[in-house]
Amino acid sequence: MPSESPEVKNAPEGKGTPPASRGLFRRAQDWWYYEFRKIVGAWVFAIVLITVVSIGVVVMDFTDYIFSHNTFCGNVCHVMESTVYQELQKSKHWNTPTGVRPTCAHCHVSGRLTYAMMQHVVGTGELFVAMTNDFSMPGSFEKFRPAAAERARFQFFERDSTNCRGCHVMEAIKPSRIRGQNAHNDAMRDGTTNCIVCHYNLVHKEVEPSKAFLATIEAYLGSKEEPAAQEKPASDVSEGEGEVL
Numbered sequence: 001m002p003s004e005s006p007e008v009k010n011a012p013e014g015k016g017t018p019p020a021s022r023g024l025f026r027r028a029q030d031w032w033y034y035e036f037r038k039i040v041g042a043w044v045f046a047i048v049l050i051t052v053v054s055i056g057v058v059v060m061d062f063t064d065y066i067f068s069h070n071t072f073c074g075n076v077c078h079v080m081e082s083t084v085y086q087e088l089q090k091s092k093h094w095n096t097p098t099g100v101r102p103t104c105a106h107c108h109v110s111g112r113l114t115y116a117m118m119q120h121v122v123g124t125g126e127l128f129v130a131m132t133n134d135f136s137m138p139g140s141f142e143k144f145r146p147a148a149a150e151r152a153r154f155q156f157f158e159r160d161s162t163n164c165r166g167c168h169v170m171e172a173i174k175p176s177r178i179r180g181q182n183a184h185n186d187a188m189r190d191g192t193t194n195c196i197v198c199h200y201n202l203v204h205k206e207v208e209p210s211k212a213f214l215a216t217i218e219a220y221l222g223s224k225e226e227p228a229a230q231e232k233p234a235s236d237v238s239e240g241e242g243e244v245l
């Protein structure tokens with residue numbers, strides 16, 4: 001503590017040296033000891049917090065990058081390699097006219113980082129299935145496929161096929177056949193954007209849709225259809241026939 005000057009010490013309150021001088025020094029001192037350190041403390045805290053959060057985001061981004069890559073989904077997991085990955089390679093989403101080639105994650109993992117992380121965490125459940133079951137026999141995946149397809153379909157449905165629409169813009173799609181043009185005109189009129197209700201069995205081996213899924217589709221298309229749509233016969237797809245591809 002620096003010693004205070006005698007004149008300041010002896011000065012009577014309100015006379016001689018302005019009363020503020022002692023107070024000013026004191027206040028400056030107090031400010032330094034309490035306020036300034038608090039401010040510095042707050043800044044240090046904020047900087048540490050920002051750094052930790054940034055590192056967290058970078059780690060999450062990197063994790064998402066690794067676990068969203070086809071080599072992880074399609075190769076590291078051998079069950080997928082011999083099944084759904086090969087199916088994708090035979091689909092129209094592999095050799096596309098423009099060379100745009102969706103990865104597993106484009107369709108199956110959300111583009112939003114936090115949500116994607118949650119999906120990766122939930123996805124580790126599949127590793128458990130892979131570890132606790134014998135997939136070495138060809139065809140052993142088939143036992144699990146219907147349930148897996150069902151889960152995937154409902155996931156697309158619940159997310160309003162957002163992942164599909166990350167690439168495809170409904171208004172910009174020009175179906176080559178009349179059937180598709182009609183279906184899409186109807187869909188746009190009704191505001192039906194949920195691709196999966198018409199485009200299931202898209203890239204993997206065909207799986208019969210379950211009753212629960214068909215009922216969900218029917219209810220969805222029914223709820224979308226406007227009264228005006230009743231005038232003409234509903235398109236073949238909206239009758240719940242389903243598969244179009």
Ligand code: HEC
Pocket residue numbers: 070073074080084085088093102103104105106107108145148149150152153156196199200201202203204205207
């Ligand atoms: C163009 C979009 C698309 C891409 C790319 C894609 N999937 Fe799928 N996947 C689907 C859809 C849609 C379903 C729901 C089943 C159906 O109706 O086709 C599905 C279902 C699945 C299922 C459930 C089992 C089944 O046969 O339905 C698994 C497992 C799966 N996908 C894994 C993968 C993996 C691994 C990759 C990358 C190698 C991949 N998917 C790439 C769209 C895609």
Ligand code: HEC
Pocket residue numbers: 092093096097098099100101102103106107156161163164165166167168195196199202245
């Ligand atoms: C990474 C971008 C991307 C994503 C994600 C994607 N597609 Fe595609 N899709 C394409 C490309 C590229 C083509 C082939 C080029 C074309 O015909 O425009 C295609 C073709 C198609 C076709 C016509 C070929 C066929 O298989 O009959 C349909 C239908 C289709 N996509 C539906 C979907 C649906 C439904 C989803 C979501 C489950 C989806 N796509 C997700 C890029 C994508």
Ligand code: HEC
Pocket residue numbers: 161164165168169170173174175176177179180181183184187192193194195196197198199237238244245
């Ligand atoms: C109400 C049902 C319905 C909805 C909803 C729908 N489609 Fe389609 N779509 C069809 C039908 C039917 C066809 C014609 C398929 C055919 O010709 O084999 C088609 C054709 C297409 C084609 C062109 C295929 C070709 O080569 O002509 C693409 C691409 C496509 N749909 C993508 C999508 C995407 C992406 C979505 C969601 C944003 C979507 N569709 C929503 C019924 C629908």
